Amino acid sequence: MIFRKVRDKLAFEVFGSNRTHLLSRAKFPVIAEEVVALAERLGRPPRVLDAGIGRCRLERYCHHHHDEVEVDWHGIDLLDFRLRLQERVPAIRRVRGRLEALPYADHAFDAVVCCWVLQHLEDPTRALAEFARVLRPGGTLLLAVPHSPGPVRWVQERVHPAHVRRQRERGTSRFSYLPQIQFFDLPRMRRLLGAIDAEAVRWQGIGVVTGGPIGFLENHAWYYRANLRFGARFPRCTKQLVVVARTSADDR
16 A cells, blocks of 8 residues: 555656556656666666657656666757746756757767657658767667557548648637647658668557546556557557667768
């Protein structure tokens, strides 16, 4: 009981809720594991850029669950109010800027994280090229995007923009950040990585059947673990994708 109260308290501090097994949050533990593994491989605190830092949820998760691992966090975001958020996290060097023109030198980071941002960009290819530029040779790229498998992507690309446009014209838009204007499936993600000479080393799908009348199952660890195991084997059947990639070790 004491362990459960502590666990729930940490979940609330990180996510604003005491539900610990929501699949919509699973991308943060998955990415955090990769950051921890990178620190172990390097034998020093990795220099990590969070491209689109948002509410610092990844940094807070790492701080609460992997506090023994030091990370040199850097964050960039387009919106000022995101950068002004005062969260209980270690010092993060934050700057305002666009992902398509990062204000950093070449090869400045060991890893770049972009979690739930690429779908909002006009030109994700340009942003990925910038990520590759600021990564050291052989650096780690950690991406999380909503996944639209098979024909779902084709339909969304044709229907969703009109839906967003109508909401804006009527003044009924519910988008507090930016609307989704990009849709991704595995073939498109492979093409985007190929364009920057990066190779995927892990595809983790998240969320097979979630929410709605079976949402209560996300209160249970076994359902959470089963979804992640299925998503690791069949990522093309899931609602979210986490991609772990390495850039070329050849510094041309």
